Amino acid sequence: MKVRDIVQLLKGRIVAGSDMQDREVQYGFASDLMSDVLTLDTDHLLLITGLANLQVIRTAEMADIMCVAFVRDKKVSPEMIELATENHIVLLETPYSMFRAVSVLHDNGLEPVY
Amino acid sequence: MGAMEFRYEVEGGNFSKAGHASSAVKKILKQLNVDARIIKRVVVALYEGEVNVVAHAHKGHILVNINEDEIGISIIDQGPGIPDIDLAMQEGFSTASAAVREMGFGAGMGLPNMKKNTDNFEIESQVGVGTTVRMTTRLS
Numbered sequence: 001m002k003v004r005d006i007v008q009l010l011k012g013r014i015v016a017g018s019d020m021q022d023r024e025v026q027y028g029f030a031s032d033l034m035s036d037v038l039t040l041d042t043d044h045l046l047l048i049t050g051l052a053n054l055q056v057i058r059t060a061e062m063a064d065i066m067c068v069a070f071v072r073d074k075k076v077s078p079e080m081i082e083l084a085t086e087n088h089i090v091l092l093e094t095p096y097s098m099f100r101a102v103s104v105l106h107d108n109g110l111e112p113v114y
Numbered sequence: 115m116g117a118m119e120f121r122y123e124v125e126g127g128n129f130s131k132a133g134h135a136s137s138a139v140k141k142i143l144k145q146l147n148v149d150a151r152i153i154k155r156v157v158v159a160l161y162e163g164e165v166n167v168v169a170h171a172h173k174g175h176i177l178v179n180i181n182e183d184e185i186g187i188s189i190i191d192q193g194p195g196i197p198d199i200d201l202a203m204q205e206g207f208s209t210a211s212a213a214v215r216e217m218g219f220g221a222g223m224g225l226p227n228m229k230k231n232t233d234n235f236e237i238e239s240q241v242g243v244g245t246t247v248r249m250t251t252r253l254s
């Protein structure tokens with residue numbers, strides 16, 4: 001699915017990278033543990049997390065993760081937006097809980113990594 | 115291409131700056147047209163090492179050597195050191211503080227993941243003095 005489909009499915013709001021909504025995303029991974037995320041070797045991945053800090057963006061930068069969804073309306077800071085923009089990472093906020101976001105995306109065909 | 119050398123300082127406890135060295139090295143490797151998969155391996159290992167200094171040590175520095183064939187990285191810190199390296203290398207072992215866990219770290223995955231992502235990995239530590247990690251990865 002495309003980033004724009006994810007935004008729609010999650011009733012989300014893009015806060016960085018709104019010009020990159022045509023990117024294809026195939027897999028989803030939900031975690032608040034950045035070192036766990038850093039063990040992945042998966043392309044076209046969406047990271048779903050309840051943690052909103054600069055290290056999430058750094059992790060996405062190092063692991064070549066193209067899109068991050070922050071659940072429960074966790075607020076993304078200006079520094080996070082700046083770093084994401086510099087690294088061409090799409091950020092979106094969704095009011096959904098982690099559980100709901102994951103189920104909706106899975107029902108619509110996003111694949112698990114493991 | 116001649117050999118290149120870079121040095122970065124790392125502040126213990128300062129999570130907002132954790133990753134600046136990894137980010138800089140990623141840009142350099144991209145400019146050198148290194149394969150994206152290799153870049154990812156190198157910078158993931160470096161970033162985990164950088165975060166370990168921030169999370170567990172007082173301060174440190176990173177030395178990066180790049181030549182045509184490989185990248186060598188040394189992460190040298192002043193800090194508490196690691197009393198049992200075999201134990202620290204086990205997946206899931208962590209002594210990270212609550213503050214570190216709140217930042218999204220402390221799963222006990224960093225060191226094993228650094229080893230996995232590099233071609234050569236060595237760690238040396240002296241309790242009460244500090245820790246040095248040396249890693250090399252072939253660039254092609």
Ligand SMILES: Nc1ncnc2c1ncn2[C@@H]1O[C@H](COP(=O)(O)OP(=O)(O)OP(=O)(O)O)[C@@H](O)[C@H]1O
Pocket residue numbers: 035036162166167169170171191193194195196202203207208209210218219220221222223224225226245
């Ligand atoms: N530079 C260091 N100085 C002192 N202790 C360290 C250092 N690096 C690692 N350690 C010790 O080794 C343990 C395991 O490190 P490792 O990087 O695998 O996990 P972590 O840092 O606790 O969590 P994670 O890396 O998953 O976020 C740490 O919890 C800490 O006790």
Ligand SMILES: [Mg+2]
Pocket residue numbers: 035162165166219220223224225
């Ligand atoms: Mg670690």
